[in-house]
Amino acid sequence: MNEPDQGYIFNPADLVEYAMDKPIGAARAALAVALEKADVHVDIVIEALFENMELNQGFLKELSGALRKSPSKVLGGMPNRIKGRQLERDIGL
Template sequence: MSELKQEYTFHPADLIEYAMDKPVGAARAALAVGLEGVHVYPDIMIGELAGNMELNQRYLNKVVCALRKDSKNILGEMPADIQVSHFERIVG
């Protein structure tokens, strides 16, 4: 019986990946939850979502790849405009 029992470890990228083809509200919620504890401002990341789901899918794919690669350095994988927004927020 224990051979059949597999434990699942939650990875925030899984939730964001799941929400890629869902309405924008689901993508916003997935980013809010998936970016908890990551050293980024979720509201800036959420603000990047557009009304166009095709654009959102490309953006969310970048976020997923960055989270899977290194959740401690997600900003290093994000486009320059997002990095600038984060820097501006930190500087004030």
């Protein structure tokens, strides 16, 4: 009669969704954990959020979708400005 408990499987995207309506301090902490193993640095994501507050919800939804797809390979699903900033960081500019 009872369905077997499937249990909760953590996905870093859960933290991004949590961060969507939180103050920046809580959002920064959640994003730092969510992006711990990702191929994009958390500072680049935080900088993008500060640059355009109006696009935050859409951007965080993109980030959440990319994390759900592959928690360690999110850069491919990010806007070009994020890809560019990550490339600059990778090559030390």
